Amino acid sequence: MAEHTQLIDAINIRTSIRSYDPDPIDDDTARQLDMTIDAVNMLADAHIQLVCDQPAVFADANASGHLNNAANYLAVVGPKDDDGARERAGFYTERVVLAATLRGLGTCWVGGSWDRSEAARHCQLSAGEELYLGVVIGYPERHFDRMAKSYTELAAMRDAHRESKTYEQFTAPMGDEARAAAPDWFKAGVQAAMKAPSAMNRQPIVFSYNPDDDTAAAMIDPNV
Numbered sequence: 001m002a003e004h005t006q007l008i009d010a011i012n013i014r015t016s017i018r019s020y021d022p023d024p025i026d027d028d029t030a031r032q033l034d035m036t037i038d039a040v041n042m043l044a045d046a047h048i049q050l051v052c053d054q055p056a057v058f059a060d061a062n063a064s065g066h067l068n069n070a071a072n073y074l075a076v077v078g079p080k081d082d083d084g085a086r087e088r089a090g091f092y093t094e095r096v097v098l099a100a101t102l103r104g105l106g107t108c109w110v111g112g113s114w115d116r117s118e119a120a121r122h123c124q125l126s127a128g129e130e131l132y133l134g135v136v137i138g139y140p141e142r143h144f145d146r147m148a149k150s151y152t153e154l155a156a157m158r159d160a161h162r163e164s165k166t167y168e169q170f171t172a173p174m175g176d177e178a179r180a181a182a183p184d185w186f187k188a189g190v191q192a193a194m195k196a197p198s199a200m201n202r203q204p205i206v207f208s209y210n211p212d213d214d215t216a217a218a219m220i221d222p223n224v
């Protein structure tokens with residue numbers, strides 16, 4: 001992984017991890033994560049928190065086998081009833097996810113597979129704030145084996161692990177000619193979004209490129 005140290009590199013090797021080793025996140029790694037979270041909270045005006053060693057939050061999901069050894073999470077907290085803040089928190093929490101991926105940690109966003117009220121008991125929620133979502137975080141099962149894999153191997157595992165809407169579906173508002181003429185930065189951005197997590201892998205988003213002002217637009221996919 002030595003030459004793949006940029007956040008953008010993590011996109012190619014991230015998958016949701018549902019089985020974890022029981023080891024706690026070591027202090028040094030937790031400190032580094034907290035530093036990333038502090039910076040991100042300032043940029044996002046959010047209140048994301050790393051909460052460690054609270055397996056009761058995932059008791060049902062661990063018992064059913066949907067998750068294994070889930071015990072730590074990022075609590076994605078921000079202002080109540082504020083769609084802009086919620087969108088920013090999602091974007092910036094994914095930055096934390098990518099930073100954690102580079103450090104060999106596994107993650108999985110959770111909307112359903114946790115006990116939200118139990119999770120809320122272990123994080124700070126000021127008046128006017130709400131707990132939007134969580135992200136399980138920890139060492140993936142057999143993480144030493146995983147860390148021994150090359151970047152290319154991990155990227156191949158990611159490529160094979162799930163279905164994705166096609167590039168054409170992701171750019172459904174555009175015709176073939178517009179697609180071919182779109183600049184490389186737009187194509188690379190769409191390809192990165194195709195690898196992003198989404199609830200139940202629904203990928204509910206489409207993009208278009210506007211050559212008149214060289215901008216991209218993202219919209220909720222009306223077909224999902």
Ligand SMILES: Cc1cc2nc3c(=O)[nH]c(=O)nc-3n(C[C@H](O)[C@H](O)[C@H](O)COP(=O)(O)O)c2cc1C
Pocket residue numbers: 014015016017018108109110111112113114133162195196197198199200201
């Ligand atoms: C908002 C959101 C909520 C999610 N909730 C859950 C969940 O409750 N349980 C779960 O196992 N996975 C959950 N996921 C993970 C998705 O199932 C996963 O991202 C999707 O299947 C794509 O797979 P990948 O992340 O491995 O690329 C969630 C993802 C997102 C973005």
